[in-house]
Amino acid sequence: MRDAEILVGYDGSTDASVALDWALEEGRHSGQPVRLAYVFEWLTVAGWVGPGVAPGVWPDDTARRQVDDLVRTTAGDAATANPGLTVTGEVYDGPPALVLQERSAEASLLVLGSRGHGGFGGLLAGSTAVSVAAHAHCPVVVVRDGTAGGPVGPVAVGVDGSDASLVALGFAAERAAQRQVPLRVLHAWTPGPGGAAGVPDERASVEAALEPWRRTFPELDITVDLVGGSPASMLIEASRDARLVVVGSRGRGGLAGMLLGSVSQQLIQHSHCPVAVVRER
Structure with a gap:
């Protein structure tokens, strides 16, 4: 069922990859399917432009196709490495924090890296992770690279x-x-x-x-x-x-x-x- 999925925010960054590994481990223990969610943000000089693009503004379709390929390949590789575990991926359009908050209403758990692409170097945890943890409809797990936790710790x-x-x-x-x-x-x-x-x-x-x-x-x-x-x-x-x-x-x-x-x-x-x-x- 969709509402039993583990949703993991994925953008190809190192922290997102670590978050995906944690989500896959959770899926192996719980038996719940894992869905990668890549939130694609159409950017122009005026800010975000969604699927209904303003006249005269041409978003980068090549980048979108590359994102689709990345998500499909990553989900496929994860499924192959975890037989018996259902792993899928989907690309959404919109501001990442808002989209992940909305999608969390249909998930049992949302897993995020602490910082993704575009994060400011001085922040230990990016604004997306903090915002989503504050507003999500389900429990949120935040995983930072280098903090995966001990294999047998409590x-x-x-x-x-x-x-x-x-x-x-x-x-x-x-x-x-x-x-x-x-x-x-x-x-x-x-x-x-x-x-x-x-x-x-x-x-x-x-x-x-x-x-x-x-x-x-x-x-x-x-x-x-x-x-x-x-x-x-x-x-x-x-x-x-x-x-x-x-x-x-x-x-x-x-x-x-x-x-x-x-x-x-x-x-x-x-x-x-x-x-x-x-x-x-």
Whole structure:
């Protein structure tokens, strides 16, 4: 079914190729088909021109044909290398961030490289990745070249009791169980006047959130770490030996108008492994 596809943003860049490899691994574990999405932007001196091109403006048809060939060849090679996995590719027209956001409504998961062609060198994560992670209709995984994660590392997830973090916890538990790797649950807290006396209450809250997932995946190795200090720093440090770090799109304390919380943004910029940003549909 189309709504069960893993959609991967692909533009031929190094980061996009790494994202495709991650998406193919996810497809092998989940059994879901993978679709490459190349968003072709007709550019003129006046900006973007879509399929209904303005009179007198002639977009580069040769470049479009080259893109079609690239996507078809890449999808074919990926399918050959992954027998039993359905891999297709499609070229869309329009601004990349907007098109990927729209297509995410029909996907179970969207996988992106942190930067594609045209990104500014000073940005660790391109504007497309940040924008799509903020507005997508499905979970988004951002993969940066050199941060593919350890082959046997745990899946790490940040939990703060917010609804978004509980959704992230379920996503993380499912991925850890699929890959038969440990699940590491991290909870950042600021000691109150009672200091360490508050630890049992904090741990009990996390354990209560974990209970349904312990029942669902009884063989899953789960550890819980309570860490004082910044949630973002805690998760960035945990990402050093994780294969995936998972976070809700916004946790507690976020401004109502922000679609992507500061912790999510910092992880996209600085994580040492792929980052999954999860929200309810």
